[in-house]
């Protein structure tokens with residue numbers, strides 16, 4: 001799989017580190033509901049198909065990216081800098 005970094009161009013995925021699901025949102029910081037926090041911290045979906053993910057170009061420009069990738073085919077539809085994304 002190759003990721004087209006907006007800064008460096010197409011690079012092998014070995015240069016990147018997966019950073020998690022970019023579609024998740026953190027509960028409000030004032031929310032004291034343990035079940036919501038448990039879900040947010042420990043439970044992960046295993047989606048099939050299109051998925052928004054954070055990837056860190058650890059062995060390149062060191063930028064955080066949002067990659068829209070199909071988890072079945074590994075086809076990448078879109079890559080953008082994560083700046084401005086809510087990365088909670």
Ligand SMILES: [Zn+2]
Nearest residue numbers: 005008060061
């Ligand atoms: Zn890069």
